[in-house]
Amino acid sequence: MMPPADRPSGILSRAGRAVRSALLGFAAAAVAAGLPAQEPAARSTPTRPGTAPANVAPAAPKPAAPVAAPKAAAPRAAAPKSAEAKAPSAGAYVGAREFSRVLGLEPAWDAAKKQLVLTGSNRRFVLEAETREAEFDGVRVFLGAPAEIRQGELAISKIDYLKLLTPVVRPGQGAGKPPGLRTIVLDPGHGGRDTGKVNARLRVLEKEMTLDTARRLKALLEVQGYRVVLTREDDRYVELVDRPAVADRVDADLFVSLHFNAVEADVERVTGVEVYTMTPQHQLSANRQPDDQVPVFNPGNFNDHWNAVLGFSIHRDMLAALKVPDRGLKRSRFAVLRHARCPAVLIEAGFLSNDAEAARVATQGYRQQIAAAIATGIRSYAAALKQAQTRAGR
Ligand SMILES: [Zn+2]
CATH class of the missing domain: 3.40.630.40 (Zn-dependent exopeptidases)
Incomplete structure (x- = not known):
């Protein structure tokens, strides 16, 4: 068991500050999205929702209104300090059609289970609306924010898309030079x-x-x-x-x-x-x-x-x-x-x-x-x- 010790870090390096300011544009988008005030329960019981074989014929993704690609956040001069902007901004979420296309996965929407199943190259990812819990290649993974239905399709937070789903599906994509291992x-x-x-x-x-x-x-x-x-x-x-x-x-x-x-x-x-x-x-x-x-x-x-x-x-x-x-x-x-x-x-x-x-x-x-x-x-x-x-x- 790890002691929480979740206190603010006082030792942000110079490089850390540089990256921090470089990320502010992106950060602004995340904050604008409005983080949930109360974190949804991260289910820790060893249940495996979403692992049941789909005996429902996979439906095509719900017909939906055209979804605008998430726009890059405009650069901001200062760090967004407050999370006062509670209104969810679609810009900080990415829709299924967009991320399945970029990652080269085939999406199938199961309306009954509110699940999106992404397959391709012997991989299988299950994302479920209104929960942070997902299944990647048969194992449980917790998203940072719940998947949601937005504009008629399943969407995940842009941070989860960039920092969780993308690395797992395509290691190295958009990440610069891979580190060594010695x-x-x-x-x-x-x-x-x-x-x-x-x-x-x-x-x-x-x-x-x-x-x-x-x-x-x-x-x-x-x-x-x-x-x-x-x-x-x-x-x-x-x-x-x-x-x-x-x-x-x-x-x-x-x-x-x-x-x-x-x-x-x-x-x-x-x-x-x-x-x-x-x-x-x-x-x-x-x-x-x-x-x-x-x-x-x-x-x-x-x-x-x-x-x-x-x-x-x-x-x-x-x-x-x-x-x-x-x-x-x-x-x-x-x-x-x-x-x-x-x-x-x-x-x-x-x-x-x-x-x-x-x-x-x-x-x-x-x-x-x-x-x-x-x-x-x-x-x-x-x-x-x-x-x-x-x-x-x-
Ligand atoms: Zn321990």
């Missing part, structure tokens, strides 16, 4: 006086599980030729901000924070894996804690595009390998993600509050499986980088 920092959560979550009955400590899993993952990645650095090698306390600082120091290309989760209630039911990446600027995190960071550009936002590729790769590959309930790919402004200057991910690899899952996590064999699953996800991410590099080189 040095990987693994961050075993907690340590020392900070035990993290504890299953007292079974005497399973999160800080011990994360360190052992990180050591196993390190060995697997080193065999593949990566340089791997741990933020802690033993049972010691490391401040949250000092963890991504290790990545800075060794010029890391990738930061992976390892955690195990717990819930207070419903311990019998809640198990499985959830994966977090940094919340994009102007979006709401999946965890509904008050978040005064919404308009802020953090260092972690330098890599929104690659964070999405990374998070999706790891989440999908972990679920495929471990066959546990899918808690979703989510976004949060956890301190370690906020301060990371390279693509970064935080993995909650299981629930210690559930005795059966805690007992499994306590075995070396299962921790080895977790490490192998994460290594597979990193390999998928590396493949996506390579593909993007090849495309960029053409």
